[in-house]
Amino acid sequence: QVQLVESGGGLVQPGGSLRLSCAASGFIFSSYAMRWYRQAPGKERELVATIASTGGSTNYADSMKGRFTISRDNAKNTVYLQMNSLKPEDTAVYYCNARLSSFGSRVADYWGQGTQVTVSS
Numbered sequence: 001q002v003q004l005v006e007s008g009g010g011l012v013q014p015g016g017s018l019r020l021s022c023a024a025s026g027f028i029f030s031s032y033a034m035r036w037y038r039q040a041p042g043k044e045r046e047l048v049a050t051i052a053s054t055g056g057s058t059n060y061a062d063s064m065k066g067r068f069t070i071s072r073d074n075a076k077n078t079v080y081l082q083m084n085s086l087k088p089e090d091t092a093v094y095y096c097n098a099r100l101s102s103f104g105s106r107v108a109d110y111w112g113q114g115t116q117v118t119v120s121s
Contacts, residue, residue, distance in 0.1 A: 002026035002110050004096045009115035012086055016119070020081040022096030022112055029077040030054075032100050032108070036070060036081045038092035038117075048094070049081060086119045093117075 008020040020036070036048040049070035050059045058070050069082040079096060096112040 004098060004110055004112035006094065006096050006112045006115035009094060009117045011118045011120065013121050014087060014119055016086050017082070017084045018086065018117060020083065020094055020115060020117075022079045022081075024077045024079070024096075024098060027098065027108070027110070029098070030074040032098040034070070034072055034079040035097040035099060036079075037095045037097055038090075039095070039114075040089075040092040043092075045095070046092075051079065083117070086117075088119050091117060091119050 003025045005023045006020060008018060010018065012018055031053055033050060033053050035050045037045050038048050039045040046061065048061055048064055049068055051070045051072055055072050055074070060068060067083065067085045070079065072079040081094070083090065093114040093116050095114045098110040099106065100108040
């Protein structure tokens with residue numbers, strides 16, 4: 001069965017760092033682009049970062065660019081999000097997403113249950 005399990009969230013002070021992990025199983029991880037999303041209370045779910053199936057290219061939302069880094073280890077079926085210089089507005093539940101696309105259409109789309117990140121003094 002398909003599973004995406006996020007970990008690494010917690011409470012951190014402004015300016016601090018966290019590293020989130022997402023462990024995948026039940027599908028061919030190396031065939032899927034991976035994404036991190038986040039959702040704050042009362043807000044829409046927001047795309048944070050994307051990494052290609054090979055890890056060869058990445059994309060970030062403007063507010064995260066220069067602070068967050070997405071990476072993956074296909075041998076471990078794991079995607080990471082390194083979060084530096086954290087701000088209170090980064091507080092949200094962070095979700096891992098696996099997506100397989102072909103010719104602009106979604107073929108498969110899997111989601112984890114999320115991990116809470118709270119940035120507060």
